[in-house]
Amino acid sequence: MNPQLENYDLSISNLTRAIMLLPANVRERYLELLLSFVESKGLTLTKERILREFQEHSMDYVREVNPNRFFQAPKSEGMWVDTSINYVVKQQEPFHNLFFAVFLGQLDLLSVDDFLDYHFKAYYKSNIILFEKYLRLTVRQYQPDIISFVHSITVKEWIDEQLVQSEKDSVKLKVKRTSKDNLTELNQEQTALLFHYMRNSGFILDDVVLNDSELSEAIAMLTGYSAKMMRVALGGDQLKKIMSRKNLDHLHNYVLRLLQKIKDALSNSRSHKPEIH
Numbered sequence: 001m002n003p004q005l006e007n008y009d010l011s012i013s014n015l016t017r018a019i020m021l022l023p024a025n026v027r028e029r030y031l032e033l034l035l036s037f038v039e040s041k042g043l044t045l046t047k048e049r050i051l052r053e054f055q056e057h058s059m060d061y062v063r064e065v066n067p068n069r070f071f072q073a074p075k076s077e078g079m080w081v082d083t084s085i086n087y088v089v090k091q092q093e094p095f096h097n098l099f100f101a102v103f104l105g106q107l108d109l110l111s112v113d114d115f116l117d118y119h120f121k122a123y124y125k126s127n128i129i130l131f132e133k134y135l136r137l138t139v140r141q142y143q144p145d146i147i148s149f150v151h152s153i154t155v156k157e158w159i160d161e162q163l164v165q166s167e168k169d170s171v172k173l174k175v176k177r178t179s180k181d182n183l184t185e186l187n188q189e190q191t192a193l194l195f196h197y198m199r200n201s202g203f204i205l206d207d208v209v210l211n212d213s214e215l216s217e218a219i220a221m222l223t224g225y226s227a228k229m230m231r232v233a234l235g236g237d238q239l240k241k242i243m244s245r246k247n248l249d250h251l252h253n254y255v256l257r258l259l260q261k262i263k264d265a266l267s268n269s270r271s272h273k274p275e276i277h
Contacts, residue, residue, distance in 0.1 A: 008118040009088045010099050012038055016083035018106040020068050026145070030102060035081050036074050037095055043087060044079035091123060101142035105151055112154045120162070128162045129214045135159060166217075167228055188225050189242040190251050192233035195219055197251075 007014060012034065019030045038044070047059055050070065054062050059080075063070050066084075073079040089096050100119075107115055116135070124131040136159075139152045147155075180187045186194060195215060198204050210218075212234045213227075220227035232238055 008103075008115050009122075010096065010103060011086045011088050013084050013086060015089070015099050015103060016068060018103045021106045022102070030098075031071070032074055033095055033098070034083075035071055037089070037093075038081045038083075038085070038087070039073045039076060039079070040094075041087065043081070043085060044073045044076055045082055047078065047080060050080060050082070097138060098142070098146075101138055101146045104138075104155075105142070105147040107151075109150065109154055112151065113158055116155065116158050128159075128166050129211075129217065132159050132163070132213070133211070163213075167226070184223060185254055186251065188229060189233060190247050190254070191219065191223055191225060192230055192239070193242060193247060193251055194254075196234060196239060 015034055016031075019027060019034060022030060050062060051057060051059065056062050059070070069082060069084050071081050071083065073081055089099050104112070104115060120126060120128070120131050124134075135155055139147055139155055143149065143152050184191070195204070199206055199210070199215065204210065204215075207215075212231055216227040216230035216234060219225060219230045233242060
């Protein structure tokens with residue numbers, strides 16, 4: 001299936017085409033889910049209305065000349081679903097993730113990048129951190145029944161390309177930073193340790209809410225250090241390696257100096273009111 005770029009929305013018509021490409025043993029199940037979804041939205045039609053529209057007397061004939069378009073509603077007796085409607089399944093609606101996986105899984109490989117590009121820009125505002133997490137979880141949940149191994153590889157390659165591009169588009173300083181350039185108090189390893197302890201102590205959001213990739217991007221924006229290198233440094237094995245006595249001593253002394261500045265400010269605030277400029 002290779003729809004045009006503007007048709008990569010999860011519309012009922014697109015999803016029907018995708019479902020009809022599924023193996024026969026699972027097709028009926030997902031088609032019924034889609035029909036039930038449309039029915040729940042109150043988008044069913046009476047037979048009389050359909051026949052009047054086509055100026056015909058036989059529903060069988062209408063279905064014959066319009067294959068895979070009209071289906072009986074699963075629960076509403078006498079009602080029909082027209083799958084040519086352009087209703088788009090929204091992200092917060094039931095079965096959205098399943099329908100996304102079905103659509104993705106039935107695309108030919110050459111169309112996967114365009115599909116992902118469309119949803120990335122239209123629904124995730126080009127936020128690769130959010131979209132990457134969604135894609136990885138979606139592939140994990142629906143592979144291999146709906147999303148094939150080769151599709152999952154293609155998705156991973158797309159994610160990797162976006163992460164590289166995101167790295168290139170990240171904040172660029174006038175002076176390119178190195179791990180020990182002394183432009184800030186802490187070098188790259190010590191900076192990673194500082195944010196590690198800040199996260200573990202509850203000073204910033206924990207890793208359930210703010211994962212390593214997201215935290216690394218934030219650190220890169222604040223310090224200029226490479227987000228990619230920060231992701232590596234925050235990883236379990238690498239984090240243990242950089243917890244050297246030298247790094248911990250330097251970080252400890254830095255925090256003590258910071259505490260002293262806060263104590264001095266506190267002492268000054270008690271002795272006189274701060275000047276307002």
